[in-house]
Amino acid sequence: MTAKISITVTVNGTAQAADVEPRLLLADFLRENLDLTGTHVGCEHGICGACTVLMNGDSVRSCLTFAVQADGAEVETVESLGSIDELGPLQQAFREKHALQCGFCTPGMLMTATDMLRKYPLETDDDIRDGLSGNICRCTGYQNIVAAVRSAADKRDGK
Amino acid sequence: MSPPDDIDLTRPQFIGAKVMRREDPRLLAGEGNYVADIKRHGMLHIAFRRSDHAHALITNVDVSAAQAMEGVVAVYTGADITRLANPYQATSRMKNYQATFIPPLAVDKVRYVGEAVVAVVAISRYVAEDALALVELEYESLAVLVDPEEALKPDAPKLHDDLESNILAAREFARGEVAEAFADAAATAGGRFHFTRTTPVTIEARASVAEYDKGTRTLTLHCTTQIPGIVRDKLSEIFDLPGPRIRVIAPDVGGGFGGKTSLYSEEIVACAIARDLGKPVKWVSDRMEDLMTTGNAFDEIVDAEIAVAEDGRILGVKADVIGDVGAYSIYPWTATIEPVQVVSFLPGPYRIANYAARVRAVATNKTLTGAYRGVGRPISVFVMDRLLDMAARKIGMDPAEIRRRNLVNDDEFPYKAASGLVWDKSAFQACLREAADGIGYDELRREQAAARADGRWVGIGVACYAELTGVGSRIAVAPGMPINTGTETCNVAIDSTGAVTASFGLASQGQGMETTLAQVVAEELGVKVEDVDIVLGDTASVSHGTGTYASRGAVFGGGAGILAAKAVHEKIVRVAGHLLEAAVEDIETGNGDVRVKGTDKSMTIRDLARALYSDMGRVPKDMRDEIDNLEATKVYDPFFGTTTSASHMCLIEVDPETYKVEIKRYIVVEDCGRVINPLIADGQAHGGVAQGIGVALMEEVIHDKTGQVLTASLVDYVVPSAVEIPSIDVVHVEAELPGTVGGFRGLGEGGTIGAPACIANAISDALSPLGIEIMEIPATPERLFRLVEAAKAD
Ligand code: FES
Ligand code: FES
Numbered sequence: 001m002t003a004k005i006s007i008t009v010t011v012n013g014t015a016q017a018a019d020v021e022p023r024l025l026l027a028d029f030l031r032e033n034l035d036l037t038g039t040h041v042g043c044e045h046g047i048c049g050a051c052t053v054l055m056n057g058d059s060v061r062s063c064l065t066f067a068v069q070a071d072g073a074e075v076e077t078v079e080s081l082g083s084i085d086e087l088g089p090l091q092q093a094f095r096e097k098h099a100l101q102c103g104f105c106t107p108g109m110l111m112t113a114t115d116m117l118r119k120y121p122l123e124t125d126d127d128i129r130d131g132l133s134g135n136i137c138r139c140t141g142y143q144n145i146v147a148a149v150r151s152a153a154d155k156r157d158g159k
Numbered sequence: 160m161s162p163p164d165d166i167d168l169t170r171p172q173f174i175g176a177k178v179m180r181r182e183d184p185r186l187l188a189g190e191g192n193y194v195a196d197i198k199r200h201g202m203l204h205i206a207f208r209r210s211d212h213a214h215a216l217i218t219n220v221d222v223s224a225a226q227a228m229e230g231v232v233a234v235y236t237g238a239d240i241t242r243l244a245n246p247y248q249a250t251s252r253m254k255n256y257q258a259t260f261i262p263p264l265a266v267d268k269v270r271y272v273g274e275a276v277v278a279v280v281a282i283s284r285y286v287a288e289d290a291l292a293l294v295e296l297e298y299e300s301l302a303v304l305v306d307p308e309e310a311l312k313p314d315a316p317k318l319h320d321d322l323e324s325n326i327l328a329a330r331e332f333a334r335g336e337v338a339e340a341f342a343d344a345a346a347t348a349g350g351r352f353h354f355t356r357t358t359p360v361t362i363e364a365r366a367s368v369a370e371y372d373k374g375t376r377t378l379t380l381h382c383t384t385q386i387p388g389i390v391r392d393k394l395s396e397i398f399d400l401p402g403p404r405i406r407v408i409a410p411d412v413g414g415g416f417g418g419k420t421s422l423y424s425e426e427i428v429a430c431a432i433a434r435d436l437g438k439p440v441k442w443v444s445d446r447m448e449d450l451m452t453t454g455n456a457f458d459e460i461v462d463a464e465i466a467v468a469e470d471g472r473i474l475g476v477k478a479d480v481i482g483d484v485g486a487y488s489i490y491p492w493t494a495t496i497e498p499v500q501v502v503s504f505l506p507g508p509y510r511i512a513n514y515a516a517r518v519r520a521v522a523t524n525k526t527l528t529g530a531y532r533g534v535g536r537p538i539s540v541f542v543m544d545r546l547l548d549m550a551a552r553k554i555g556m557d558p559a560e561i562r563r564r565n566l567v568n569d570d571e572f573p574y575k576a577a578s579g580l581v582w583d584k585s586a587f588q589a590c591l592r593e594a595a596d597g598i599g600y601d602e603l604r605r606e607q608a609a610a611r612a613d614g615r616w617v618g619i620g621v622a623c624y625a626e627l628t629g630v631g632s633r634i635a636v637a638p639g640m641p642i643n644t645g646t647e648t649c650n651v652a653i654d655s656t657g658a659v660t661a662s663f664g665l666a667s668q669g670q671g672m673e674t675t676l677a678q679v680v681a682e683e684l685g686v687k688v689e690d691v692d693i694v695l696g697d698t699a700s701v702s703h704g705t706g707t708y709a710s711r712g713a714v715f716g717g718g719a720g721i722l723a724a725k726a727v728h729e730k731i732v733r734v735a736g737h738l739l740e741a742a743v744e745d746i747e748t749g750n751g752d753v754r755v756k757g758t759d760k761s762m763t764i765r766d767l768a769r770a771l772y773s774d775m776g777r778v779p780k781d782m783r784d785e786i787d788n789l790e791a792t793k794v795y796d797p798f799f800g801t802t803t804s805a806s807h808m809c810l811i812e813v814d815p816e817t818y819k820v821e822i823k824r825y826i827v828v829e830d831c832g833r834v835i836n837p838l839i840a841d842g843q844a845h846g847g848v849a850q851g852i853g854v855a856l857m858e859e860v861i862h863d864k865t866g867q868v869l870t871a872s873l874v875d876y877v878v879p880s881a882v883e884i885p886s887i888d889v890v891h892v893e894a895e896l897p898g899t900v901g902g903f904r905g906l907g908e909g910g911t912i913g914a915p916a917c918i919a920n921a922i923s924d925a926l927s928p929l930g931i932e933i934m935e936i937p938a939t940p941e942r943l944f945r946l947v948e949a950a951k952a953d
Contacts, residue, residue, distance in 0.1 A: 023285070037196035038189015040413075042362040043446040047873035050362055078189035091187040095179055098838040101846060102669025103186030104193065104363040104413025129881040136873070138362050138414050139669050141845030141910075142881040 007071035011036065012080040020067045026060075027051045029067035030077060038078040038107050042136070049135030052108040053077050059115040078107035081114065090114060090152045099148035101139035109135050113149045122153045172749075173678040173688050174901075177838045180674045181689070182411075182667075191411040194366035194381050199439035202368070203232055205429060206287035207442075208277040208294045209451070210269035213305070213524035213866020214318070215298035217267055217276065224293040225279055230286035234294070235278040235432060237266035243431040244397045247422075249490040253639035255329040256495060257322045259487045259522070263424040263431070269298070270318055270486035271524050272866055273451030278428050280440060303866045307460070307483040307521040318486060318522045327484060327494040328520040330638075332502055334577045335513030340475025341466040348549035349464030353935040354538040354915075356458035356483070356860040357853070359531050360878050361668075363413020364444040365453060367426050369433035377404045378434060382426050385415040386706035388664045389491055389642060391698040393422050394430060402698075409696035409706075415668035416850065417530035418453045420708040422490045425452075447871045454529025455860055458483040459501055459538050465546035466513075471554060471561040475513035476577070478505055478542065482520045485527040494520040495638050497528050500535025506577035507543045508587045508625035508804055509565040514577035524866045530708060532850055532911040536626055541936065544622040544916040548923060549932055557604075558621045558920065559595055562806075566591060566623060582625055585802040585904075586830035586894035591623055594806040594828040597890055603810055603824075611928065616813040618925025622916035623806045628905025629714025630800035644708075646796040647715035648701040651680060651723040653731075653789035655772040657765025659684065659691045661723070664704010665716050666696035670843070670907065672712055675835045679717045679901065683724035684731075685748025686764060701792070710803065710905025713835060718795035718900035726791030731764060734771055734778060734786060738762060801897035803904040805829035807848075807913035811921040818940035818947070820856055820922060826888040827913065832897050832904035840906055844889040847910020853879045854911065855918035856937050926950075 004019040011034060018033055025044075030036045030053070042050030044063045051063040054076040082088030087095065090110055100106045109132065116122060116131040128149045129142070137145060185191050222234040240263050248258040265276045277294050281287035304310040304318065310325040318325055341347060367382040378400060384390050387407040394405050412419065425442050433440045444452070463478040482498025489496075502516040551561040567574045572584035595601075603619055610617040627634075632645030650662045661680045665672060677691040684691070694700045728748065735753040736743040745756050754761035768789055770777035778786075810824040827844050834840045857877045861869040870876035896902035919933040922943070926933075929950040935942065 021285070031196075035198075036189070037193075038191075040193070040363070041195070042364070042413075043873050045446060045872055045874070048362055048446075078187075082188060084184045084188045084190055087184060087187055094187055095183040098180070098842050100183060100186055100669075101671065101842060102361070102363065102412065102414040103182065103191050104361070104669075106186055107189050110187070126882075132881040134880070136360075136362060136878055136880060138360055138416070138850070138878065139846045140842060141847075141849035141887060142884050143845045143886050144842060146881065146886075 026065040027062035097148040205442040219297035221295040237264040251639035340513040344466035345469040346553040359418030361414030364449040369429035456531030480518040504539040590806040618921040620917040620921025628710035631797035649719035662694035662700035722793035807917040831906035833902040851914020
């Protein structure tokens with residue numbers, strides 16, 4: 001086994017220090033070391049988007065990112081968006097629009113959409129579809145996910 | 160949704176309402192409990208070394224180096240598992256069927272790439288995977304069979320030495336005089352259709368956590384299964400343990416679509432190791448393993464022909480189906496489930512007097528095929544509805560019109576289809592009519608004509624289908640299967656705290672059954688939806704149940720839930736009659752209360768439970784002896800099941816530069832009986848169609864000549880993303896309700912059944928000026944390019 005490296009990652013506002021193997025994936029660091037199992041792993045090769053988290057404000061695949069690369073970074077996961085008893089606005093929109101079925105893709109969808117909502121105007125539904133095209137959902141046919149992000153974007157814009 | 164405080168008990172209160180899902184808050188907050196999320200003290204991790212040969216003898220297995228690696232706890236080979244687990248196979252009473260044993264870890268021989276050979280157990284998954292590289296395996300290659308037409312030849316090398324041939328199942332269907340029908344035809348059409356192999360791709364890959372409690376000799380398996388009851392029952396035989404000492408739990412499961420309806424080797428191996436080591440063990444599939452090992456779908460070659468009269472009437476249909484079922488006959492469904500279903504459903508919702516069909520299920524050196532959303536029927540509909548369009552073109556008839564003339568009419572039900580299946584009344588004609596109205600069919604035809612005049616490849620697709628859902632004990636889901644898929648159990652119990660729990664043998668993989676079943680039980684019991692707890696996916700909860708598959712959840716769960724809730728309701732009413740001093744006919748329940756009709760006399764069901772269970776003296780002993788408790792277990796058997804039908808229509812355009820197919824409009828009009836929750840029903844149609852679009856346009860598992868899987872990543876096996884799937888209009892036809900308890904029909908698979916045919920018809924329509932008929936899907940840009948090039952060369 002390789003020598004471990006000390007890292008400190010700020011996850012959802014809390015600084016987390018750990019000694020990790022350099023090969024440890026950020027996804028595994030979150031799920032195994034920190035017990036933040038909201039971040040899902042669907043392919044481990046960067047296609048499905050289930051593992052999407054925000055690192056320093058940008059969405060990244062936590063299955064293609066090593067934990068050591070997150071040293072010193074701010075990471076946001078689905079757990080930061082709200083709680084069971086108090087869902088955040090995007091989560092609430094997903095619920096109202098029935099934008100999830102099995103829920104496995106959902107954390108990644110929520111984090112990608114959070115990134116999109118912060119950065120882009122999302123004027124058309126095609127913009128939303130383009131933005132979500134790196135996240136696979138096998139259950140919903142995307143229609144209600146698009147509707148949920150649209151609803152959140154409208155709220156954001158005071159519509 | 161909660162009902163208003165001033166009670167309006169007009170029923171239905173909850174069935175048919177857009178109740179928001181109770182599953183959602185936990186799943187949205189990242190607090191779901193999927194198998195991969197489970198951790199146990201001292202848990203070990205399993206990784207599998209898999210075969211990289213499609214067909215070979217295993218000449219040497221040396222695990223010593225792996226065993227010696229730091230962090231490795233144990234290594235198991237096929238011989239070890241043979242010692243720990245009894246052999247099993249998927250038997251069937253069907254004639255001309257040959258079962259295969261499925262070794263959980265290969266013994267002596269491997270039969271497909273990806274077959275598990277050695278299991279390494281280590282302190283972490285990282286270490287277990289490291290150790291895989293140290294396992295030394297030697298093979299002696301055997302002739303590889305990837306082409307089912309080669310494999311079925313009498314002199315082909317056999318995959319299983321103990322069998323007579325590679326033909327695992329064969330069956331023939333015949334009705335009427337097919338030869339005469341073809342002789343009398345105004346036109347015939349047909350050819351060779353090919354529906355390639357696909358794979359389910361649930362976003363959650365398969366996983367298992369097995370634990371063995373040495374003190375109580377109890378095995379607990381958490382796994383990503385749709386069929387906890389079937390898995391439990393088989394594990395009981397495999398491990399010689401009585402049912403109560405095996406508990407199979409399917410917690411939150413990230414999609415199923417049929418891929419999780421089979422018993423898998425990894426589940427058996429995990430249990431064997433947990434029991435052997437007395438330690439909790441976990442296995443989580445990576446995507447490559449998933450793409451190589453999860454039950455594949457479809458993969459049939461169909462030679463088919465249709466004969467029609469001048470007025471478009473179908474005179475006869477014949478079909479010869481070769482199903483490539485892979486290396487083993489999958490448990491429990493057997494190798495028959497997919498290909499036999501193709502021929503039994505091929506006549507579809509149409510009036511066909513003369514039908515002859517043959518099917519052969521052939522073993523090859525590929526991953527096993529199993530159930531995938533639609534099972535067989537996507538191909539039946541693809542072939543049948545392609546045949547209709549091809550015939551319509553020959554006689555110059557509109558595709559919608561030829562269907563109208565052949566769909567079974569309302570006054571002809573129950574209708575015995577040419578393969579022997581019986582359709583109960585379902586809105587075949589109304590679905591077609593409303594789909595045409597909904598999409599504006601006539602207007603689209605005019606637009607198409609204009610586009611065509613401009614040289615654009617615009618096409619309109621139509622497809623109609625019927626499926627049997629909620630299939631009861633009269634017919635097995637797969638022919639001759641020795642397990643009972645025709646009943647389902649529900650227990651409804653109000654305990655001494657006054658809380659309501661409804662427990663089922665079903666399991667949910669995203670269908671929202673915690674919500675819909677609570678709606679059904681609450682409706683019947685007269686309590687609030689949020690006050691009914693739903694238990695699913697746990698074999699400890701009911702004595703028999705098989706799970707969720709074959710569009711059966713709403714029919715079976717709804718039916719059993721209603722029966723059990725009714726029985727408890729009767730008990731409530733009797734106790735209330737005593738406590739409120741009223742006749743039982745005057746008692747009504749609603750919103751968790753019992754009331755004497757037309758008076759203000761009432762009490763809560765909670766108080767009633769306390770009176771019965773705890774406050775001795777409030778209910779007399781003889782009544783308590785009679786009532787026992789506020790609990791009932793009921794088993795529902797819909798016997799025949801019921802027919803769900805739909806029409807799909809779409810508008811597509813093929814890009815002449817890229818050959819990409821753009822779906823511009825899509826409508827589904829379905830008769831799924833009484834809708835429990837429109838949000839969820841529409842979502843099922845959206846997701847089903849999206850998977851059907853994947854099948855029609857992009858998804859394909861490809862093996863090379865040596866049996867290697869060329870599509871072992873999601874880069875190579877492409878599933879649709881948000882930019883390929885259009886918005887889909889879904890309309891539910893409110894026709895006569897079926898005779899199932901509750902009036903529900905199944906709706907989970909329909910979208911995937913209709914979409915491939917609908918899209919293939921639309922593409923054929925778009926390219927009809929070139930005389931192109933889509934005979935093979937997925938219609939990838941490359942295939943379309945080749946078809947167009949060939950047509951131009953002619
Ligand atoms: S798990 Fe990271 S992209 Fe699929
Ligand atoms: S909700 Fe199941 S994969 Fe998206």
